[in-house]
Amino acid sequence: DIVMTQSPDSLAVSLGERATINCKSSQNVLWDSNKKNYLAWYQQKPGQPPKLLIYWASTRESGVPDRFSGSGSGTDFTLTISSLQAEDVAFYYCQQYYSLPPTFGQGTKLEI
Amino acid sequence: QVQLVQSGAEVKRPGASVQVSCKGYGYTFTSYTINWVRQAPGQGLEWMGWINTKKGNTKYGQNLQGRVTMTTDTSTNTAYMELNSLISDDTAIYYCARDGRPDSEYPYFDFWGQGTLVTVSS
Numbered sequence: 001d002i003v004m005t006q007s008p009d010s011l012a013v014s015l016g017e018r019a020t021i022n023c024k025s026s027q028n029v030l031w032d033s034n035k036k037n038y039l040a041w042y043q044q045k046p047g048q049p050p051k052l053l054i055y056w057a058s059t060r061e062s063g064v065p066d067r068f069s070g071s072g073s074g075t076d077f078t079l080t081i082s083s084l085q086a087e088d089v090a091f092y093y094c095q096q097y098y099s100l101p102p103t104f105g106q107g108t109k110l111e112i
Numbered sequence: 113q114v115q116l117v118q119s120g121a122e123v124k125r126p127g128a129s130v131q132v133s134c135k136g137y138g139y140t141f142t143s144y145t146i147n148w149v150r151q152a153p154g155q156g157l158e159w160m161g162w163i164n165t166k167k168g169n170t171k172y173g174q175n176l177q178g179r180v181t182m183t184t185d186t187s188t189n190t191a192y193m194e195l196n197s198l199i200s201d202d203t204a205i206y207y208c209a210r211d212g213r214p215d216s217e218y219p220y221f222d223f224w225g226q227g228t229l230v231t232v233s234s
Binding site: 038040042049050051052055061093095097098099100101102103104105106107 | 157222225
């Protein structure tokens with residue numbers, strides 16, 4: 001199984017400041033034939049299911065604010081929130097879908 | 113709009129079985145795989161498996177092999193997950209989630225059910 005490791009485990013950022021969450025996979029998740037990274041990011045608020053933010057490492061899901069962006073390739077990825085809003089307080093998870101089983105990072109708790 | 117609506121909370125004794133349902137609305141149910149993901153209290157996300165809603169074939173996570181069965185009823189656009197021989201470690205919120213790509217076997221998850229809490233306790 002591909003192990004996904006996020007850092008940090010928790011993060012406190014001031015309103016309006018930039019938040020950066022890292023995700024590292026134990027194996028490459030870049031598919032050579034289509035040059036796509038099989039990496040997604042989710043946001044989960046208390047009492048709610050996860051919400052898809054980003055897929056293909058950098059494609060924003062419809063309706064997701066453009067302050068959320070994803071970057072990286074191969075084994076190292078980053079989720080950036082450019083200007084933190086109060087409603088962004090949540091857990092964030094990365095997930096690889098390069099191989100089965102799909103696996104998630106342990107999560108990063110983002111606070112203000 | 114796309115919605116996945118799950119059945120309600122369950123309390124089960126160790127050794128019992130539980131079945132959770134997931135009804136899809138607002139899209140062509142048989143075009144997308146349904147996955148099941150669980151989350152133990154205060155813990156992260158664990159993929160359990162998927163069912164191809166058109167063909168009915170399944171893929172299960174290795175740690176649940178032999179205890180989990182996923183089925184689908186295309187006449188009602190409903191997927192089911194049954195977990196047998198329950199133990200206390202199976203206490204979790206169980207989510208169904210749609211694969212973000214039609215006819216894919218390597219999923220990311222674009223729509224999620226609201227979750228079903230299954231509590232295993234004697």
